[in-house]
Amino acid sequence: MQALEAASETAGVSTDALMENAGLACALRIRQRMGGAAGRLVLVLVGPGNNGADGLVVARHLRRWGADVCCYIVRGRPADDPKMTDALAYGVAVVDSSEDHGRPNLGRLLGSCHLVVDAILGAGRYRPLDGLVGDVTVLVNSIRSDRPDLSVVAVDLPTGVNPDTGAADPRAIVADETLALCHPKHGIANFPGAGLAGRVTVLEIGLPAVVSAAADADLPTEWMTPASARALIADRPLVSHKGTFGHLMIVAGSRNFVGAASLAAQGAHRVGAGLVTLAAPDSVYRLAASRLTETIHLPLPEDADGRIDPSAADVILERLNNYSALAVGCGLGLSDGTATLIERLLLLGENPPALPTVIDADGLNNLSQCADWDKRLRAPTVLTPHPGEMTTLTGRPTVEVQADRLEIASQSAKGWRQTVLLKGAHTVVASPGGQRCILPFANPALAAGGTGDVLTGVIGGLLAQGVAPYDAARLGGFLHGTAADRVRSQRGDAGVVASDLLDHLPAVIADLRGPRATRV
Numbered sequence: 001m002q003a004l005e006a007a008s009e010t011a012g013v014s015t016d017a018l019m020e021n022a023g024l025a026c027a028l029r030i031r032q033r034m035g036g037a038a039g040r041l042v043l044v045l046v047g048p049g050n051n052g053a054d055g056l057v058v059a060r061h062l063r064r065w066g067a068d069v070c071c072y073i074v075r076g077r078p079a080d081d082p083k084m085t086d087a088l089a090y091g092v093a094v095v096d097s098s099e100d101h102g103r104p105n106l107g108r109l110l111g112s113c114h115l116v117v118d119a120i121l122g123a124g125r126y127r128p129l130d131g132l133v134g135d136v137t138v139l140v141n142s143i144r145s146d147r148p149d150l151s152v153v154a155v156d157l158p159t160g161v162n163p164d165t166g167a168a169d170p171r172a173i174v175a176d177e178t179l180a181l182c183h184p185k186h187g188i189a190n191f192p193g194a195g196l197a198g199r200v201t202v203l204e205i206g207l208p209a210v211v212s213a214a215a216d217a218d219l220p221t222e223w224m225t226p227a228s229a230r231a232l233i234a235d236r237p238l239v240s241h242k243g244t245f246g247h248l249m250i251v252a253g254s255r256n257f258v259g260a261a262s263l264a265a266q267g268a269h270r271v272g273a274g275l276v277t278l279a280a281p282d283s284v285y286r287l288a289a290s291r292l293t294e295t296i297h298l299p300l301p302e303d304a305d306g307r308i309d310p311s312a313a314d315v316i317l318e319r320l321n322n323y324s325a326l327a328v329g330c331g332l333g334l335s336d337g338t339a340t341l342i343e344r345l346l347l348l349g350e351n352p353p354a355l356p357t358v359i360d361a362d363g364l365n366n367l368s369q370c371a372d373w374d375k376r377l378r379a380p381t382v383l384t385p386h387p388g389e390m391t392t393l394t395g396r397p398t399v400e401v402q403a404d405r406l407e408i409a410s411q412s413a414k415g416w417r418q419t420v421l422l423k424g425a426h427t428v429v430a431s432p433g434g435q436r437c438i439l440p441f442a443n444p445a446l447a448a449g450g451t452g453d454v455l456t457g458v459i460g461g462l463l464a465q466g467v468a469p470y471d472a473a474r475l476g477g478f479l480h481g482t483a484a485d486r487v488r489s490q491r492g493d494a495g496v497v498a499s500d501l502l503d504h505l506p507a508v509i510a511d512l513r514g515p516r517a518t519r520v
């Protein structure tokens with residue numbers, strides 16, 4: 001952002017103009033969050049740098065719209081600060097911390113206000129919070145935890161979060177929402193900083209077009225937003241038929257994991273795949289078929305433990321010409337037989353069509369048993385490991401994977417020359433060409449068996465419709481995460497089951513798509 005600011009100045013748009021845009025965008029979002037400005041009491045915590053200046057712009061606009069606004073100056077600002085002069089001219093009240101010994105004024109304001117704006121520190125050079133700033137943040141956090149009705153909204157980053165790493169001072173602000181200015185900083189993508197940011201809303205600050213186009217090409221990490229997801233959703237032509245929207249084959253299930261196969265199939269149906277075939281062991285087929293009325297079934301021979309028998313590879317391979325994508329792995333089980341099946345279905349050797357493929361769960365575990373699997377994958381593939389499966393595939397301990405999720409996902413994608421989706425809070429998606437994005441969902445409702453099977457079906461359903469692997473992974477993850485957020489807002493985050501996500505998927509797609517005209 002510092003480089004972009006400099007480029008912006010060169011292109012004729014000053015930092016002051018960007019700051020005005022940023023402050024106005026934040027004020028609009030805060031007004032929307034409060035359901036209006038008139039009569040609301042807003043406390044803006046103002047720091048010494050440009051983040052504090054953003055806070056003063058926010059204060060001025062909210063006051064202009066009728067809010068009662070008080071700026072608490074946490075640490076000295078320049079004597080001739082024009083943003084302060086403007087705020088005062090509009091009637092913003094100002095309290096200086098240096099005159100608030102023992103902080104009675106801050107305590108009173110925190111006890112009565114509707115909303116606190118954290119504009120103390122932003123993306124400037126990071127150092128641990130000093131005593132003065134730390135006193136204020138501790139008081140804010142403690143009153144916030146006593147007052148569930150109080151919202152804390154951070155400008156750009158919660159104060160105390162390292163913008164580059166996501167490390168956090170123990171006294172860092174806990175925010176309900178963070179208004180990320182332009183490109184979200186790594187500090188709110190990585191934990192623990194991500195856990196302090198609350199909901200992240202990305203706001204435009206009006207970089208000149210020439211600068212933002214260059215930045216989009218250069219910046220390797222994208223934060224997925226509804227707008228970026230919308231751009232990946234294809235039109236559905238009015239004159240269409242089931243063949244228009246592809247045919248997915250799902251190879252999944254075993255005696256112990258009947259539901260995994262069924263959840264994946266339903267995930268694919270619910271994102272608009274034209275046809276879905278479930279290729280599962282015969283005993284799984286008998287149980288799943290009664291639930292899956294819309295699915296086509298291909299019952300397969302099974303071994304004595306109820307897993308797909310390796311001889312089933314012949315049955316599948318000879319039919320692949322009729323499909324547009326393949327999803328493999330949910331609930332498959334793990335044995336020499338399933339490893340042989342995976343080898344024959346996915347790796348070079350035999351010569352069926354190389355269908356776009358998503359591999360999950362035991363598909364990945366079996367794959368890791370095959371020699372040189374990463375050099376022999378036949379098709380453009382999305383691999384969707386959770387951190388434990390990433391350890392199996394890479395040999396790196398799970399703590400290492402979790403400590404550097406973005407880098408490990410991108411290195412793996414480049415090394416394997418495939419798309420990788422590393423699951424978990426703030427799922428990371430990386431492409432073989434070096435693009436990567438973060439999905440902005442942290443939701444314990446998803447921490448339940450079966451939600452990953454739904455995701456595999458969703459990604460498979462998009463691949464079947466012709467969406468490219470990297471786009472299918474990031475769009476699929478975004479639809480899945482948004483559906484889960486809706487379930488959580490209706491039912492809370494404990495006791496949600498994976499099938500609760502399914503009914504929400506069509507509406508999530510429709511809402512993202514919006515009322516735009518359908519192409520004939």
Ligand SMILES: NC(=O)C1=CN([C@@H]2O[C@H](COP(=O)(O)OP(=O)(O)OC[C@H]3O[C@@H](n4cnc5c(N)ncnc54)[C@H](OP(=O)(O)O)[C@@H]3O)[C@@H](O)[C@H]2O)[C@@H](O)CC1
Nearest residue numbers: 005018019022049050051121122123124127128129130156
């Ligand atoms: N870039 C852009 O294009 C745009 C940027 N914008 C905005 O600018 C923000 C970045 O502004 P910034 O660079 O002035 O940094 P910011 O964090 O506000 O303050 C740094 C000051 O804090 C101080 N300080 C640091 N740590 C401290 C501590 N622990 N305890 C106490 N003090 C500490 C530090 O003091 P020092 O360490 O020098 O003593 C220094 O004086 C960015 O997040 C966004 O909001 C937008 O307006 C749009 C355009």
Ligand SMILES: Nc1ncnc2c1ncn2[C@@H]1O[C@H](COP(=O)(O)OP(=O)(O)O)[C@@H](O)[C@H]1O
Nearest residue numbers: 386423424425442443446447449450451452453
């Ligand atoms: N705390 C969390 N925040 C956000 N997403 C989560 C969280 N926990 C789990 N998920 C998501 O839920 C899904 C779980 O998948 P997985 O671990 O493969 O489970 P299963 O195989 O049992 O279905 C993944 O999409 C993962 O990203």
Ligand SMILES: [K+]
Nearest residue numbers: 118121155157
């Ligand atoms: K801040």
